[in-house]
Amino acid sequence: MFAAADAMAIVAASYLAWFMRVWRRGDPLPDAWEEWFKQPFLFYTVPIGLYVFSVFGLYRPRRDRSLWGEQGSVIKASLVATGAVVLALWVTGSALAEERSGPALGPWGWADTPAKVQLTWLAIILPAFVGLQRAMVRIGLRILRARGWNLRHVAIIGTGRLGQIACRTLDRNSWTGISVSYFIGHHPRTSRTSCLNRPVLGGLCDLEKILEERPPDAVYLALPSRLASEIPDVLQRLERFPVDVRIVPDVSPRYVPQSMSVSELEGMPILSYRESPLQGLGGFTKRFVDVVGALVALVIFAPLMVLIAILIKLTSPGPVLFRQRRVSLGGSVFEIYKFRTMYADERGDLKPNSGGEGIDGWTQREDPRITPVGRWLRRTSLDELPQLFNVLRGQMSLVGPRPERPELIERFREDWRGYMLRQHVKAGMTGWAQVHGLRGQTSLRKRLQYDLFYVRHWSLWFDVRILFMTIYRGFVHRNAH
Known part of the structure; x- marks a missing residue:
């Protein structure tokens, strides 16, 4: 859905950038409309734009992603995509060496040909169009999900403090469309039958049986720190089931930064917990x-x-x-x-x-x-x-x-x-x-x-x-x- 919406936004931004070029040149609009379809510009912009957006992770399913965080990624990806289009046009020799159309817009004469005018406007319009349509789609999805549409049903492994925090957090943020269906106790066996008005279907000994009988869309692993040694075994058992797995670390929210990144070195995962934000x-x-x-x-x-x-x-x-x-x-x-x-x-x-x-x-x-x-x-x-x-x-x-x-x-x-x-x-x-x-x-x-x-x-x-x-x-x- 987002790829199709992005493609339409890219086409609209490309046309408006083309219109600014034509308006500056003084050509009649009907002729320009026909000429627009004959240009290679559009055939570069859409596939390059969609590919760059994919590289920037804009098509990963992230229901909990913030609107502002996504807008920042859209701006970066749009500028990179515009640069890639410029590079593609330069390599193929398409339209960057056209006749001069007026005074330069800058000291280096960048926008002194029709194609350069168009690319300059594209760099301005593309992030605005894509960002606006994504914000509208995201807000619409949030409203629908908060009303019970397009839900993903999840199970939480862990009935202790951490599991309850995870459940309450998901309940407060109903716009994500993530609904907690049931709990699985963090002990091998448990006598609890409910937790936060959700059923507790058993303990870790019953994990496979529960997931087979009531398969969720995702599993949130919220084990307390004292049971951290059990996490590898639980993850290995979860590999038998086609469910998404997310780990909720037993860390106080006051110590959690706005964003943490995960890198990998020879198969060893490294969680960057704290680093200066002023890098790169x-x-x-x-x-x-x-x-x-x-x-x-x-x-x-x-x-x-x-x-x-x-x-x-x-x-x-x-x-x-x-x-x-x-x-x-x-x-x-x-x-x-x-x-x-x-x-x-x-x-x-x-x-x-x-x-x-x-x-x-x-x-x-x-x-x-x-x-x-x-x-x-x-x-x-x-x-x-x-x-x-x-x-x-x-x-x-x-x-x-x-x-x-x-x-x-x-x-x-x-x-x-x-x-x-x-x-x-x-x-x-x-x-x-x-x-x-x-x-x-x-x-x-x-x-x-x-x-x-x-x-x-x-x-x-x-x-x-x-x-x-x-x-x-x-x-x-x-x-x-």
Whole structure:
């Protein structure tokens, strides 16, 4: 079903891209419609698109797949498919060397021929069309499945805490269309007859008999960790039956990341439980957004930064910038830049604290060392603008947990479990905690919870959301000081 819908979306996107080419060229539409069917473009686009989508796993049966996760895969697959079409046309010499049709759209003259105009539009339209139709189909299927249509009946092996968690989770997410029909006890024999209003048909000794009499569509293996040694034997017994098998690991949900991957090395399965999300394409795209965003911000804020530098020099002696050692990705130490907001001596060192520094090393609201201009800068967070240079140097990101001093991290890593997970991503100028008002002297526990949520659920769209929230909610906050 999805392949047929994708094929129609590819045809529609191809035609609209062709229409943009014809419209730019000024040809009458009826003639263009006939010409469209004579072009090799369509015969490349549909099979290549379907093949690439298959390689990206878009046709695997995944009822529990998130809509946003699928949209990300669609965008990547669509761009790869467009690139493959370009390569195919170039290899076969079809249509890429046509007459020029107008001014180039870019410095390299990419879109200066009709075919290139068409391919450029295809790269824009294809992910939009395929993503839209897939979202509509997915939502429609979810509605039908939640109402009892297109169900898959499953059995859960394990009546303990883990099996009950699996059952309740599937019940809450009825849109998956996965219905728990019965349980099988995790002991050889069991006296239980029901669990969560489902029948318990027997224990592990009765496994084969139960599956023969009431064959399910899939089996969820939810054995407690103390019975982990039994899993290989149960899996071997399940090989005799044509059912899908899924394993529910006995791991607390709070320790489960957003996604885990499974790889294989000489037949040995390896489960990647925790790794930095900024690897491969994710790290490249985040770095690209950081560089572009920092350059744009520097252009916009350059006049203001010059004005701030002048005000600092006119109102207090000392350097314009304040430098301090902070920690970022992987424990790397760097010098963070800020506009100086406190009084300094002739050498540029900050004046000694006279009771203004809190017990956690952060500046208090009424710190007497803060200059009048510095108080305004802190209140508006404009003292952070020089960190755009840290972003360009690759030491920080636009979005991420705020960087801390090395001495504080050494203390926090002992006091707060999971604190070091913050260093799986680069430190940021703004973050998930900051847009929720957790700045200054606010709860470290809450701040850590928001930071860890960001690390475990990072995506490019999450970064974009935080940036928009930062702009929408403004830079001024009552906890900034």
